[in-house]
Amino acid sequence: GQQVMQIPQYQHVQEGEDFTTYCNSSTTLSNIQWYKQRPGGHPVFLIQLVKSGEVKKQKRLTFQFGEAKKNSSLHITATQTTDVGTYFCAGPGSGGYNKLIFGAGTRLAVHP
Amino acid sequence: DTAVSQTPKYLVTQMGNDKSIKCEQNLGHDTMYWYKQDSKKFLKIMFSYNNKELIINETVPNRFSPKSPDKAHLNLHINSLELGDSAVYFCASSSPGWGNNEQFFGPGTRLTVL
Numbered sequence: 001g002q003q004v005m006q007i008p009q010y011q012h013v014q015e016g017e018d019f020t021t022y023c024n025s026s027t028t029l030s031n032i033q034w035y036k037q038r039p040g041g042h043p044v045f046l047i048q049l050v051k052s053g054e055v056k057k058q059k060r061l062t063f064q065f066g067e068a069k070k071n072s073s074l075h076i077t078a079t080q081t082t083d084v085g086t087y088f089c090a091g092p093g094s095g096g097y098n099k100l101i102f103g104a105g106t107r108l109a110v111h112p
Numbered sequence: 113d114t115a116v117s118q119t120p121k122y123l124v125t126q127m128g129n130d131k132s133i134k135c136e137q138n139l140g141h142d143t144m145y146w147y148k149q150d151s152k153k154f155l156k157i158m159f160s161y162n163n164k165e166l167i168i169n170e171t172v173p174n175r176f177s178p179k180s181p182d183k184a185h186l187n188l189h190i191n192s193l194e195l196g197d198s199a200v201y202f203c204a205s206s207s208p209g210w211g212n213n214e215q216f217f218g219p220g221t222r223l224t225v226l
Binding site: 031 | 153
């Protein structure tokens with residue numbers, strides 16, 4: 001079946017260091033979404049990428065969608081303690097109606 | 113005003129009991145979802161309703177029965193609870209075809225089965 005794989009599972013960084021999480025799909029995706037879940041919180045939508053090779057920035061966050069539309073990455077520059085949480089990528093599943101297949105998530109810990 | 117709300121926030125119960133979780137969204141969305149997040153944070157869709165009609169039904173034990181009385185509400189009833197049902201259950205909503213297709217999640221219900 002369709003799979004969305006995400007690595008690494010965990011990442012510990014010192015405040016100020018950069019962080020990257022990678023997402024790979026077993027199938028070509030029409031789009032990919034990224035969500036952030038703070039500890040004890042719920043997933044919150046960050047961004048959606050649609051075009052092949054697309055790059056979008058949100059302040060210190062840079063999102064990329066691969067040329068083949070099967071992989072994506074999220075890069076955070078100069079992490080802050082407020083970046084702590086789990087970052088999920090999600091791709092559309094079969095069946096329509098915005099069914100999402102989530103990656104396993106990357107849990108980011110930032111040490112001050 | 114909370115966009116997607118769930119009750120209760122915490123639910124502790126014994127094995128074998130029946131329990132319900134309620135969800136409401138005031139975003140005017142057509143589609144609502146139930147997700148299960150296990151202890152390893154893996155987020156998996158269980159059900160989805162579009163305008164009160166069941167459209168996604170993943171491989172979930174039939175002890176789980178969703179019900180949508182109207183498009184703003186989606187409830188989840190669980191019969192004969194088992195230890196493995198312990199998880200955080202998230203409700204979400206979206207309107208596919210509107211802009212980003214983003215899903216808005218509720219705060220979650222942490223279910224603990226003893």
